[in-house]
Amino acid sequence: MKGLVANERFVDLEKGEQTSPAYLSINPAGVIPALVEDGYPPLTQSMAILEFLEEKVPQPPLLPSDLHGRARVRSLSALLVTDTNSLLPPRVKKYLSLHGGFDEAAWQAWQVHWLTSNLESLERRLATDPQTGRFCHGDTPTMADICLVSIVFRAQALQVDLDSMPTLRDIAANCAALDAFARAHPLLQEGAPRDA
Amino acid sequence: MKGLVANERFVDLEKGEQTSPAYLSINPAGVIPALVEDGYPPLTQSMAILEFLEEKVPQPPLLPSDLHGRARVRSLSALLVTDTNSLLPPRVKKYLSLHGGFDEAAWQAWQVHWLTSNLESLERRLATDPQTGRFCHGDTPTMADICLVSIVFRAQALQVDLDSMPTLRDIAANCAALDAFARAHPLLQEGAPRDA
Numbered sequence: 001m002k003g004l005v006a007n008e009r010f011v012d013l014e015k016g017e018q019t020s021p022a023y024l025s026i027n028p029a030g031v032i033p034a035l036v037e038d039g040y041p042p043l044t045q046s047m048a049i050l051e052f053l054e055e056k057v058p059q060p061p062l063l064p065s066d067l068h069g070r071a072r073v074r075s076l077s078a079l080l081v082t083d084t085n086s087l088l089p090p091r092v093k094k095y096l097s098l099h100g101g102f103d104e105a106a107w108q109a110w111q112v113h114w115l116t117s118n119l120e121s122l123e124r125r126l127a128t129d130p131q132t133g134r135f136c137h138g139d140t141p142t143m144a145d146i147c148l149v150s151i152v153f154r155a156q157a158l159q160v161d162l163d164s165m166p167t168l169r170d171i172a173a174n175c176a177a178l179d180a181f182a183r184a185h186p187l188l189q190e191g192a193p194r195d196a
Numbered sequence: 197m198k199g200l201v202a203n204e205r206f207v208d209l210e211k212g213e214q215t216s217p218a219y220l221s222i223n224p225a226g227v228i229p230a231l232v233e234d235g236y237p238p239l240t241q242s243m244a245i246l247e248f249l250e251e252k253v254p255q256p257p258l259l260p261s262d263l264h265g266r267a268r269v270r271s272l273s274a275l276l277v278t279d280t281n282s283l284l285p286p287r288v289k290k291y292l293s294l295h296g297g298f299d300e301a302a303w304q305a306w307q308v309h310w311l312t313s314n315l316e317s318l319e320r321r322l323a324t325d326p327q328t329g330r331f332c333h334g335d336t337p338t339m340a341d342i343c344l345v346s347i348v349f350r351a352q353a354l355q356v357d358l359d360s361m362p363t364l365r366d367i368a369a370n371c372a373a374l375d376a377f378a379r380a381h382p383l384l385q386e387g388a389p390r391d392a
Contacts, residue, residue, distance in 0.1 A: 029275065029317040041325070043267050045274035047243070071239050071248040078241035079225065082274075086282040095309060101297040113291060120327040121225040129237070 001141070001180040002057040006035075010190040013090045022196045031089065047081055050143050053195050062143045074135050077120065077145035084118040088154070108158065115155040122148075122167040132167065141175060149175050153186050197337070197376040198253040202231075206386040209286045227285065243277055246339050258339045269333050272318065272340035276347050280314040284350070306352065311351040318344075319361040328363065330370045337371060345371050349382050 011017045011032050019030045026042045027034045035043040035052070043049055054062050088111055096102035096110065126132040136144035152172045155162065162169045168192045175181045186192060207228050208212045215226045222238045223230045231239040231248070239245055248259050259266045284307055292298035292306065322328040332340035348368045351358065358365045371377040382388055 009210070028320050029279075029314075031279070040264055041268070043264075043271055045271040045278065047278065048267055048270035048274050051270055052263065055263055056265065057377075067248065067251055068236055068239075070251065071244055072237070074244035074247055075239055075241040078244050078278075082241065082243065082278040082282050083225075083227070086278050089286070095306070096296065099302070099305065099309075100292065100298065102296065106295070109295065110291070118225075124224050 001060060001062070002053060003051070004057060008190060012191060031091070042195050046085075047077065047143075048148075050077075050146065053145070060140075062141070062146070064137060064142065069131070069137060070132060073142045073144045076125070076136050077147045079118060079122055079125075080144070080147040084114055084148075084151055087114045108175050111146075111154075112158050112160055115151065115158065119151070119155060119160070119162075119165055119168060123168050126171070127167045132171075135171055141178065141181075145171065145181075148172060149181060150186065197254060197258070198249060200249070200253060202384060208387055214286075227287070241312050242281075242343075243273060243339075247272075250339070252344045256336075258337070258342070260333060260338065265327070265333060268327060269338045269340045272321075272332050272345045275314060275321075276340070276343040277319055280310055280347055281343075283310045307350075308356055311347065311354065311356050315347070315351060315356070315358075315361055315364060319364050322367070327368075331367055337374065339375075341367065341371050341377075344368060345377060346382065368391065 011023055013032070017023060018027075018032055024030055026036060027044050029044065032045070033044070033046060033049065035049050037043070043052060050062070063073055082149065093102070093107050096097040096107060100106075102110065124135060131137055135141045136148060149172055152162070152168060176185075207219055209228070213219060214223075214228055220226055222232060223240050225240065227240070229240070229242060229245065231245050233239070239248060246258070259269055289298075289303050296302075298306065300303060308387060322332060327333055329335040331337045344364065345368055348358070350362065372381075
């Protein structure tokens with residue numbers, strides 16, 4: 001969307017590549033993603049990367065121009081990234097498996113619980129708010145939509161029922177119709193399962 | 197720090213007040229915090245609130261003025277808020293207790309694990325980075341320090357050993373010496389345990 005070209009490097013979480021010496025030299029915390037820019041230390045954390053790209057390349061804007069609109073988009077994004085996505089990484093699965101006796105079904109139920117409860121909460125918020133449009137905030141995509149599509153994709157992969165979330169479903173469909181979103185679809189990314 | 201006056205309203209999480217009809221009318225997601233400003237919808241999510249206050253009252257700045265410095269502070273903040281704090285709320289405790297059989301000791305171990313691993317990771321980052329100063333970023337406090345002190349407080353309450361984290365410990369002490377931080381100390385807030 002910003003017209004930037006990035007060289008993507010796939011880090012295979014299933015194989016534990018995020019804790020390889022090569023990756024730890026980029027992010028000692030051993031978590032993805034990381035943005036490596038020549039001459040600067042690697043930048044980690046999804047939201048920090050989105051805010052950085054927004055400031056570096058302001059056009060087209062992915063945050064509204066008004067103070068309260070920006071706050072709303074950041075709040076919606078945080079509900080998706082901070083309250084939802086952060087509960088679902090491999091390191092949490094590992095802990096629950098080792099110390100909570102979670103098997104694959106229990107891990108699945110954990111993911112479905114947080115995806116469902118937070119997406120339902122987001123649906124209620126978006127459905128009743130006049131600032132919601134074709135996208136999470138008005139009729140142009142923002143950071144919140146970028147955060148939304150990856151969570152919706154994960155929810156769909158886990159058969160979370162989105163029928164009761166028509167606002168979210170429509171917004172995700174409106175995103176999918178945009179070229180930049182279509183090109184970034186998870187199944188088109190390196191390392192995506194071929195049979196999905 | 198911004199010279200703003202807020203009327204704080206305590207929401208007792210132990211008593212489940214976050215899911216009372218009164219609070220759900222403010223935040224339907226039933227989670228704290230929420231900033232209520234006359235004439236605007238309530239604003240939720242800690243980082244969105246911090247960014248909003250920074251834009252509304254730019255002085256004194258809690259983000260650096262340069263692009264990469266801002267990105268660094270946001271990344272440090274997210275390691276604390278997104279990767280750490282989001283794993284520790286009452287709703288996660290409830291799920292683990294109901295569906296993972298976690299007793300009080302297992303819940304304590306869960307908290308200590310995430311606090312220790314993420315604070316150790318942050319210590320390594322701060323200790324080796326020349327941009328670290330008396331505070332997380334240089335010699336004036338930023339959003340990252342605000343995020344840090346509440347996590348360090350929680351870690352100390354759970355007897356996490358900070359001896360191996362001298363950089364963090366010094367930064368937290370430098371924060372505590374500032375009047376604005378001292379006045380906002382968790383034990384001075386409404387609802388704090390009196391015997392702690």
